[in-house]
Amino acid sequence: MTFDQSILKGITTDFLLATAEEEAAQPEGSLILASVLLSLVAIYIASKIGGELCSRINLPPVLGELVGGVVIGVSVLGLLVFPETGATAEDSLMMAFLARTTDLNPNTAEAVFEAQGEVITILSELGVVILLFEIGLESDLKELLRVGPQAAAVAVTGVLAPFVGGTAGLYYGFGVPAIPAVFAGAALTATSIGITAKVLSELGRLNSKEGQIIIGAAVIDDVLGIIILAVVASLIKTGNIEVSNVLYLVVSAGAFLVGTILIGRFLSPFLVGMVNEMKTRGQLLLTALVFAFALAYIATAINLEAILGAFAAGLVLGETEKRKELEEQVVPVADILVPVFFVCVGARTDLGVLNPAVPSNREGLILAAFLITVAIIGKAIAGYTIFGRPDINKLAIGVGMIPRGEVGLVFAGVGAASGALSPATEAAIIVMVIVTTFIAPPFLRVVFPDASPEETTETSKQEGG
Amino acid sequence: MTFDQSILKGITTDFLLATAEEEAAQPEGSLILASVLLSLVAIYIASKIGGELCSRINLPPVLGELVGGVVIGVSVLGLLVFPETGATAEDSLMMAFLARTTDLNPNTAEAVFEAQGEVITILSELGVVILLFEIGLESDLKELLRVGPQAAAVAVTGVLAPFVGGTAGLYYGFGVPAIPAVFAGAALTATSIGITAKVLSELGRLNSKEGQIIIGAAVIDDVLGIIILAVVASLIKTGNIEVSNVLYLVVSAGAFLVGTILIGRFLSPFLVGMVNEMKTRGQLLLTALVFAFALAYIATAINLEAILGAFAAGLVLGETEKRKELEEQVVPVADILVPVFFVCVGARTDLGVLNPAVPSNREGLILAAFLITVAIIGKAIAGYTIFGRPDINKLAIGVGMIPRGEVGLVFAGVGAASGALSPATEAAIIVMVIVTTFIAPPFLRVVFPDASPEETTETSKQEGG
Numbered sequence: 001m002t003f004d005q006s007i008l009k010g011i012t013t014d015f016l017l018a019t020a021e022e023e024a025a026q027p028e029g030s031l032i033l034a035s036v037l038l039s040l041v042a043i044y045i046a047s048k049i050g051g052e053l054c055s056r057i058n059l060p061p062v063l064g065e066l067v068g069g070v071v072i073g074v075s076v077l078g079l080l081v082f083p084e085t086g087a088t089a090e091d092s093l094m095m096a097f098l099a100r101t102t103d104l105n106p107n108t109a110e111a112v113f114e115a116q117g118e119v120i121t122i123l124s125e126l127g128v129v130i131l132l133f134e135i136g137l138e139s140d141l142k143e144l145l146r147v148g149p150q151a152a153a154v155a156v157t158g159v160l161a162p163f164v165g166g167t168a169g170l171y172y173g174f175g176v177p178a179i180p181a182v183f184a185g186a187a188l189t190a191t192s193i194g195i196t197a198k199v200l201s202e203l204g205r206l207n208s209k210e211g212q213i214i215i216g217a218a219v220i221d222d223v224l225g226i227i228i229l230a231v232v233a234s235l236i237k238t239g240n241i242e243v244s245n246v247l248y249l250v251v252s253a254g255a256f257l258v259g260t261i262l263i264g265r266f267l268s269p270f271l272v273g274m275v276n277e278m279k280t281r282g283q284l285l286l287t288a289l290v291f292a293f294a295l296a297y298i299a300t301a302i303n304l305e306a307i308l309g310a311f312a313a314g315l316v317l318g319e320t321e322k323r324k325e326l327e328e329q330v331v332p333v334a335d336i337l338v339p340v341f342f343v344c345v346g347a348r349t350d351l352g353v354l355n356p357a358v359p360s361n362r363e364g365l366i367l368a369a370f371l372i373t374v375a376i377i378g379k380a381i382a383g384y385t386i387f388g389r390p391d392i393n394k395l396a397i398g399v400g401m402i403p404r405g406e407v408g409l410v411f412a413g414v415g416a417a418s419g420a421l422s423p424a425t426e427a428a429i430i431v432m433v434i435v436t437t438f439i440a441p442p443f444l445r446v447v448f449p450d451a452s453p454e455e456t457t458e459t460s461k462q463e464g465g
Numbered sequence: 466m467t468f469d470q471s472i473l474k475g476i477t478t479d480f481l482l483a484t485a486e487e488e489a490a491q492p493e494g495s496l497i498l499a500s501v502l503l504s505l506v507a508i509y510i511a512s513k514i515g516g517e518l519c520s521r522i523n524l525p526p527v528l529g530e531l532v533g534g535v536v537i538g539v540s541v542l543g544l545l546v547f548p549e550t551g552a553t554a555e556d557s558l559m560m561a562f563l564a565r566t567t568d569l570n571p572n573t574a575e576a577v578f579e580a581q582g583e584v585i586t587i588l589s590e591l592g593v594v595i596l597l598f599e600i601g602l603e604s605d606l607k608e609l610l611r612v613g614p615q616a617a618a619v620a621v622t623g624v625l626a627p628f629v630g631g632t633a634g635l636y637y638g639f640g641v642p643a644i645p646a647v648f649a650g651a652a653l654t655a656t657s658i659g660i661t662a663k664v665l666s667e668l669g670r671l672n673s674k675e676g677q678i679i680i681g682a683a684v685i686d687d688v689l690g691i692i693i694l695a696v697v698a699s700l701i702k703t704g705n706i707e708v709s710n711v712l713y714l715v716v717s718a719g720a721f722l723v724g725t726i727l728i729g730r731f732l733s734p735f736l737v738g739m740v741n742e743m744k745t746r747g748q749l750l751l752t753a754l755v756f757a758f759a760l761a762y763i764a765t766a767i768n769l770e771a772i773l774g775a776f777a778a779g780l781v782l783g784e785t786e787k788r789k790e791l792e793e794q795v796v797p798v799a800d801i802l803v804p805v806f807f808v809c810v811g812a813r814t815d816l817g818v819l820n821p822a823v824p825s826n827r828e829g830l831i832l833a834a835f836l837i838t839v840a841i842i843g844k845a846i847a848g849y850t851i852f853g854r855p856d857i858n859k860l861a862i863g864v865g866m867i868p869r870g871e872v873g874l875v876f877a878g879v880g881a882a883s884g885a886l887s888p889a890t891e892a893a894i895i896v897m898v899i900v901t902t903f904i905a906p907p908f909l910r911v912v913f914p915d916a917s918p919e920e921t922t923e924t925s926k927q928e929g930g
Contacts, residue, residue, distance in 0.1 A: 043760045052745055055745050115583050115587075122501055126501070129498075278513065280520050281526070290510060290513075297502045297506065300495055335751060336796075
């Protein structure tokens, strides 16, 4: 995902400092490490306090991680803030703490702040890559293919309903011009596969029929989202849609998902054989990660998302005899990286846009109320496209698609960068993303009422509801 | 350790690109992630091929990781090169590959290259932090305290002998001026605790009496090294030694090591109780890492090294009932991070200084031959300071102290930055570091002849020789 709108901001300052600091650069290395260590300490404490509190009041721990992130982030404490949101070292409580406890000086502070933001951003992105790899490992490829048509129906409905509802409502009801209306409608189509998958996993529902439909639909939705983003972006830029570009995305996405699974199944016995021959430590985990990271890279290279590659790698390796052993080894890696992702999502969330005391927020909040309604209803009805299966919890499926999370923020970011959005519309999209992301976990907990409290705590490795 | 002599180099270029790229910055985020994923793929493949080959010819796998790093690094393929060595995106085969497979363009390449170097550097530093945490967990605090006096004797001899021998030899024998001679002598005192500990762990000798003496001596040596570096640096800068600074380092290092262990032992039952109360995933590992990273941060803040804090945290937590469980969870984390460290050490090693066809290298090589001799003999004799213990393999202890590794490179880096070293002296120090680092693992394998082949493969969790 692309949180760093720019590592280049603040570079002007760096440039001015560069000459002054050329010799003093030596100690900076250990300061960057120190600031990363401190950030991780803050992230882990926030994620554990938030997660533990939520699990005690029977909410999904991941909600607590998001809230923990909000508390240490830009909205409250300012411990963890990021350069690309326009923050400087002076806005960062962490940097103030560093300046007090180490020999950080104002000259080096900005460079350390930039580097720390960069590293934490990549760690959080590696976190969601590992999360999707783990989800892929735990998913059942056969089951996923079996529910494929249903998942596709859910995904398409869950994209079309909010898109049409949102765009038409804004255009006709609120007088928003066509392009920003289309953009806001497009932002409504996203589904944050990371948040939903994590909650399902925490509820022990990942391998239920509903869980697999949600995961399948979320993956398809992710691909649709990328295509929609490309369409909307080209619409804004050139005023018309580049059909060849869209076709390329559709074909490459399809070819990638089908191709990796076919080639992967063919390759995986070879990988397993190789691992069995290896004698040094970490042979299974590193071989698996090489496979996952290589697929994540290929996905990025063809303009898909890295997480799709990691998910496909997990699916393929989940079919091998090494699945259990690999799952056990991935758990600690996920434990240290995944919280970085969720806490960062929270930390980047600026709750300032929710403040009605600021007059300029009010129009945004009214638009937001509309968008949130469409966002929830549009996804919630998607589950009901599954006909003739009374055993399936259709509401749960729709609810599982509600969180927009980081994907929605990407839409907001691209829209803001393009200049097509008015401040009110942009704020409304962000509020919609925040609300859908934060209400989905407790909501999911409610629509899966039969999950016993014991199942909700601990680990994600239950093999079914 | 501080490998990034400057993230600021190349910033000039960035600055020129900043304005041109401000809008194109959005896709850059995913390119940085892509380049990091690709770097990790290259690092893992290099570490596994190197490690497996070495383990087959009965050499320690870590030597293979170092050599694998050399192969993909600046000396051979140029896949993994770092901005702070003066390399630009054009020197990086990885960036050329990215440019071919993604929409990386020459304008963004430099920024992506810088960011990737920064992230991989921090990952490698986190790798050595985790390695020392793991070594601390596996070490036996009581045994370490019991061998403390012997370890101190070994450390002091292993620092004094090469320092005096090296400085005197260069000054009187080779006519090197006093300051560079003192500097080169100081570089001879370092011990790379990371490499030695990893080899011992691979040989299953970490918890042998020899292993614990080596670890204890290496820790003391690390502290002594920091003090010597401060002394020499202030000698170069001001021409005399700032006694107060040295005193501060000695007192703070002592207070830190004793203090963390005392306070840690007092705190650890509280930490264990808290972990037992927690219900969400990763509770033990994250609580332990918060403790380890916080101590690593404190160590950095008082001008010690982060790895000392991580080691102390491991020692303290290794005394608790959670030791076994924690060790199991740290293994996969170490497996993904530690190879980044060793491969990066190899990748940064420029074998160009070894080429005798370059006339300017020849003087350096002659000096290097002398330094290497002193480096090996000076450490090898250190083991013989242990009297009246015929059961202890004294040669093995001395050999365990031979690798200078990253610590030696820091000396070379500080020396180069200060301008006190002639190119020949600088090259000689680097050659000495390379040779001692690369010969120590096979050498250790020889002096611990009774380690059976089975013990040399797989995991580091054997509880004694």
